[in-house]
Amino acid sequence: MSEVRVRIAPSPSGNLHVGTARTALFNYLFAKKNNGKFVLRIEDTDAERTSQEYVDNIFDSLKALGLNWDEGPDVGGNYGPYTQSERFDIYPKYIQELLDKGFAYECFCTPEELEAEKEEATRNKKPYVYTRKCENLTEEEKAKLRAEGRKPAIRFNIAKAQKAFHESSILEFDDLVKGKLHMDTDLIGDFVIMKSNGAPTYNYAVVIDDALMHITHVIRGEDHISNTYKQILIFEALGFEVPRFGHLGMILAPDRSKLSKRHGATAVSDFVEQGYLTDALLNFVALLGWAPSDGEEIKTVDEIAADFRIGEISSSNSIFEYDKLKWMNSQYIKKIPTEELKEMLKKYLTKYDLTELTDAQYTRMIEITREPLTLLSDITDAVPYFFGGKNVEIDPEVQTNTIETELSQDVLKTFVEQAETWEWTEENLHEKLEAFRGYFKEQKGYKPKFTMWAIRAAVTGRTCGADMVATLVILGKENSLARAKKALK
């Protein structure tokens, strides 16, 4: 059997979508599993919707995900170029072949005429299929239309191709994930393969590219199922070997509609910006439609590749559950060594003056605040009180409900007096505060929790946060006590 070659062919009309990322992943896994090649092709035939910015985003996102391609626009390969707009000169040749073989014909219909036909059909509640009125135009008729200045589009002759290679009008293929799929080709209109401006259309260009790039397996979203029949026929008409196809279910938003911006992040770069780890995103997306055989969900791409079988992919749509992604992200964050994490988090701490802290203090701060992080960006709101020296912003509610209570004032007064003499190390403070809590509990019946709350509220302006002892040490005795004093009435 020849080498397995798969491809991902995004259209640069937007940033790389998670759905595309998942498709890319499954292609990548399939290639890896079968020792094949993973090809990246940019489908930018529609110049109007395409932009270089998106091309860059696609490259960057795929790279960030670790989905490295063996052949592509930047790395090259034996079957380039890998950007459709650079392949425009190779498309006409096969159009001519199709024309010569009688599998395609020129169509002079105007958009208005087509539109009218369509309306007519919907008015009569008939399914619309192109009428093929240009199929048998004589040379004279064509010349006349050309003389009028009309430029023809080229249409593919479905019926002819179907008849040439199949016994009935039913076209069937064996899908890698969905099994046998079929369609009555009489219901497919003769579609345009080359626009009147000379540009190839999607369904035509993919076939030429896939054939010339020797793609053996086409794994893509199920929104392409209906295109598959058209494409198979072109492959056959041109005498190309037909690749195997595999169609994945779609990814839907929690409300079962298409995943769109209003649901939150949709592009890989959006997720990254929001503080998601690409490894977590990739792992999560792999679980949409696929399940590990050992039930262990947190897995590296290599582990997934080893366990991956295309036929086991679920063929139904799946819902993108942000909650589970968040959980997975938190699991991945936990695995990152602090040394690494503290660098990664700097990106989310730009609103603070990091020079206020020594490297040791900064490291300690990350150590004590990293535990509850779900998103990297959560760090931003978790650490404001480590900055600002003697001043800290107090939450108004905390001010009235916690700091100004009699209990808190009592605790703080004693704290300020006693702490003045304490040696300001974590070890020592730990002991001292334990005794401190014990004292209030025994003498006044204050719950340890409330005693600590008083101190925490005064020093951090909040009632919840990182480990209190470590926080005090990072802030230093001077700053800590200054804040505590300020809280006294």
Added chain:
RNA sequence: GGUGCGUUGGAGGAACUGGCUAACUCGUUGCCCUUUCAAGGCAAAGAUUACGGGUUCAAACCCCGUACGCACUACCA
């Protein structure tokens, strides 16, 4: 409207070619731990496998119908 694909607890999903009380993970709830919030540990609740028929000793798995969802139905990709 037509065509195609799909439907297992709130979500992801397991259950090999029909055979035990329908896994596991997220979420939810409760408990524990505790200087707070989390995290972590433990436990529980939650499914007559969309619905209705049929085949069979036996069906989530096979067949038929219904409903619902999604996709496609472009000189977009």
